[in-house]
Amino acid sequence: MNGRDRFGFGYRPELVAGILAHRDEIDLLEVIADDYFDADEDRLRSLELLQSHLPIVLHGVSLGLASVHAVDEHRLACMKRLVARLQPECWSEHLAFVRASGIEIGHLTAPPRTRDNIDGAVRNLRRACEVVGTMPVMENISTMLDPPGSEMSEAEWITRILEGAGCDLLLDLHNVYVNSINLGYDSFGFLEAIPLERVTIIHVAGGKLIEAPGGGVRVLDDHLHDVPDIVYELLTEVGRRTPKPIAVILERDGEYPPIDDLLEQLRRCRAALAAGRTRAMQFAGSR
Amino acid sequence: MNARRTADRSGAPSTMGGQPTIDAEAFLARLYADPRALERFMGDAEREMNAAGLPEALRESFRCVDRAGLRLAARSATYKRERKHPQCGVERSKFRGLRIVLSRVVQWLRLGKRRQVHSR
Secondary structure, eight states: OOSSOEEEEEOOGGGHHHHHHTGGGOOEEEEEGGGGTTOOHHHHHHHHHHHHHSOEEEEOSSOOOSSSBOOOHHHHHHHHHHHHHHOOSOEEEESOEEEETTEEEEEEEOOOOOHHHHHHHHHHHHHHHHHHSSOOEEEOOOOSSOOTTOOSOHHHHHHHHHHHHTOOEEEEHHHHHHHHHHTTOOHHHHHHHSOGGGEEEEEEOOOEEEEOTTSOEEEEOOSOSOOOHHHHHHHHHHHHHOOSOOEEEEOOOSSOOOHHHHHHHHHHHHHHHHHHHHHHHHHHHHO | OOOEEOOHHHHOBOTTSOHHHHHHHHHHHHHHHOHHHHHHHHHOHHHHHHHHTOOHHHHHHHHTOOHHHHHHHHHHHHHHHHTTOGGGHHHHHTTHHHHHHHHHHHHHHHHHHHHHHHHO
């Protein structure tokens, strides 16, 4: 990663016109790798054309690395081919499982947080690094429930996997907010409990409140809504707590507003992170 | 069962993984992926855990599971599967060959039609 904070979008074909028209305001794009695992030459060339305008990073969604089940070698080979072809700055995946004992969930799912799961995740991450050539940056996911069978907190589980495998963290701040509501913890306290010095990428997004069966509310991380204020506040807090350059990616998966609205949210991200950096400098200066 | 099964290689449990965690992941995956298994679990958790052969050590955690959260999470997973989220990229590749053949047949038919029009 470069030596300054950068800001960009999760690339979606629906946004391409707006992105190219405003590339002076966008530093990088994050491309869903799995969308290109079976891409023909034309689609790969179109991605390379995009890459000639803006740097890209690749983001995987189907490896299911946080599992006692061994990572799918076919998908790893697909990732290897794509990384070799595009040579992105980095690639990332999720701290999730997506299949187990032959059952395909089709969704990023929080596994039971056990010591065995940590061992499996570390093994899978080392294998991924061996095949693809570089270690993925790993993202915390959102969940509607505390996985049954868990032996430790989410923060401890994340920390132990990152330290065991020696990989960086893609910190999804909306997922932190979602889990703080759904699992009932303090999102700022969560930031204190994870190794922020390992954060190289941040995701921001929006979701919606939904009613749970039997009462109460949960937050659904649907990426269909604007970034809520709390996420900007968390971004400021990360900026205050770590001096490391970070790439901030705004994710939007549908119900697209005008590109100006998305750019405005990106500007708020810049301002929020800069505010955190400033606070850290003021604190250092006052000592 | 509605759960889609992958090739053996991708679903094979790691030989070094602890059995309880393997079982917990597999049982949870089934509840997320198979709406009928979820309904059976909601109706009679003990019976579903018996049927799945879930070890006693794990049962208490599933007895205490946040049922509202589980139902919402399973619904979200179903929605994502039906939306053909990017996770399905590799599954789609199985039909890639067929799609290519079909698109070539369509192209060939269109070309033939155009030639007929020109020759008139």
